[in-house]
Amino acid sequence: MEEKFIVGVDIGGTWVRVAISTKDLKEETIKKRKANTPKDNKYSISATVCNMISDLLSENNINQTQLLGIGVATAGPLNIEKGEVFNNSNLGFRIIPLKEPIVERFPEVPLYFINDCNGAVLGVHYFEAETNEKENLVYITMSTGIGGGAICNGHLLYGKEGNAAEVGHGIVEPKSKSQCNCGAYGCWEAFSSGTGVKNRALEFLKEGDINADILMKEVDSDKSRITAKEIFKAARMGDELSNKIVNDCVFYSKVGIGLVNNFFDCTTIYFGGGMMKDKEQILPPLIEQFKKDSIKFTINHPPRLKSTKFEDEIGLRGALALVKYKHENHKVLS
Ligand SMILES: [Zn+2]
Numbered sequence: 001m002e003e004k005f006i007v008g009v010d011i012g013g014t015w016v017r018v019a020i021s022t023k024d025l026k027e028e029t030i031k032k033r034k035a036n037t038p039k040d041n042k043y044s045i046s047a048t049v050c051n052m053i054s055d056l057l058s059e060n061n062i063n064q065t066q067l068l069g070i071g072v073a074t075a076g077p078l079n080i081e082k083g084e085v086f087n088n089s090n091l092g093f094r095i096i097p098l099k100e101p102i103v104e105r106f107p108e109v110p111l112y113f114i115n116d117c118n119g120a121v122l123g124v125h126y127f128e129a130e131t132n133e134k135e136n137l138v139y140i141t142m143s144t145g146i147g148g149g150a151i152c153n154g155h156l157l158y159g160k161e162g163n164a165a166e167v168g169h170g171i172v173e174p175k176s177k178s179q180c181n182c183g184a185y186g187c188w189e190a191f192s193s194g195t196g197v198k199n200r201a202l203e204f205l206k207e208g209d210i211n212a213d214i215l216m217k218e219v220d221s222d223k224s225r226i227t228a229k230e231i232f233k234a235a236r237m238g239d240e241l242s243n244k245i246v247n248d249c250v251f252y253s254k255v256g257i258g259l260v261n262n263f264f265d266c267t268t269i270y271f272g273g274g275m276m277k278d279k280e281q282i283l284p285p286l287i288e289q290f291k292k293d294s295i296k297f298t299i300n301h302p303p304r305l306k307s308t309k310f311e312d313e314i315g316l317r318g319a320l321a322l323v324k325y326k327h328e329n330h331k332v333l334s
Helices: 044-059 099-105 116-127 188-192 194-207 213-218 228-236 240-264 274-292 311-327
Strands: 005-011 015-022 031-036 067-074 084-086 095-097 111-115 137-142 146-152 268-272 304-307
Touching: 005 044, 005 116, 005 311, 015 044, 015 311, 031 044, 044 095, 044 099, 067 116, 067 311, 095 099, 099 111, 111 116, 111 311, 116 137, 116 146, 116 268, 116 311, 137 240, 137 274, 146 188, 146 240, 188 194, 188 240, 194 228, 194 240, 194 274, 213 228, 213 240, 228 240, 228 274, 240 268, 240 274, 268 274, 268 311, 274 304
Parallel strands: 005 067, 067 111, 137 268, 268 304
Antiparallel strands: 005 015, 015 031, 084 095, 137 146
C-alpha cells in the first residue's frame, strides 16, 4: 500500500508556514517551510499556499493522491465551512477566499479549515499536553493580537462559524481610552498584545507625564522604532514608563486569565505567540498570582499556566493534528 501523508498550513499576519509529514506525525518525518505572507490581492495567500504545497510534494516525491488531507489553520475570523477569512485587520483584505483555489489545485484531497488558535490548542493537545491536561485545555496566543482556543470535557469548542474563544476581545476595562484593533475600547488585547503594548507606550509618550528616558535612549529617540521588544527591554533596565506598560500588560492578563478560567474551568492554559520571547517578565507574576491568591481573579480552582515549547510553530502543528484527528474521527473534534 502507498504510504500516506498529511499537509498542514498555518497562515498568519507575517508568515505562511507549510509542513508535510507521514500520517503518524513522527517528529523526524515533519518537513517544514515558511514564506512571508503576501498581501498583493485577495488570492495571493492561496496561491502561495498552493505553490508551497506543490514544492514540498515534488521535492519529496509524493503524489497528491497520497495525501490524507490538508489542514489549514489561519488567523481569523474564519468561516470554516466557506473556507474564507473575514474582517481580519492584519491580512489586508475584507474577505480572503481560501477554499476554492486550494480545491482547484488539489481536487482529490480532503481539505479542513480551523481558526489558528483553535488549531494551536489541537497542536498542544496532540504534541505536548500531559494526559491529565487533555480534557480541559486552553491555548492563548499573546502576539500581534490575543486569541484563544479551548477544549472542554474533551471536545474542541468551535462556535457557530468556528471562532469560539476569541478571548482577546473580552473587555477588561470598559472606560479605557486604549482602543483595540477591533475598534472597541479596553479589550484585553489593547493592554497585553504586542500592538497594545506599543500603542499604549506611544500614547503615554505623547502625554509626556511619565519618565521614559531609558526607552527613548534604547531607540535613539526614534519613536517609530518602539515595539514590545524595546519596551520589555527598557522595563528590565528600570525605565519608568516601560515598567508601567509591562505591569499593566501583566495585570490585565490576570483579569483575562481569570475570565477564561471562569468560563472554561480549565486544567492548564498554554501560552504562545511572540510576546513569549519576554515570558520571564510575564509568566512568573501570573503563576504566582494564581498559585497564592487566585480568588481575586477567578472563582474556579486556578489553572496551571505554561508556555508551549513549540513557540511559533504550534499553529502549524495544530493544522497537522487537525487532519490526523479528522481521519481518526477523534472525539476532540466531535
Ligand atoms: Zn478588541
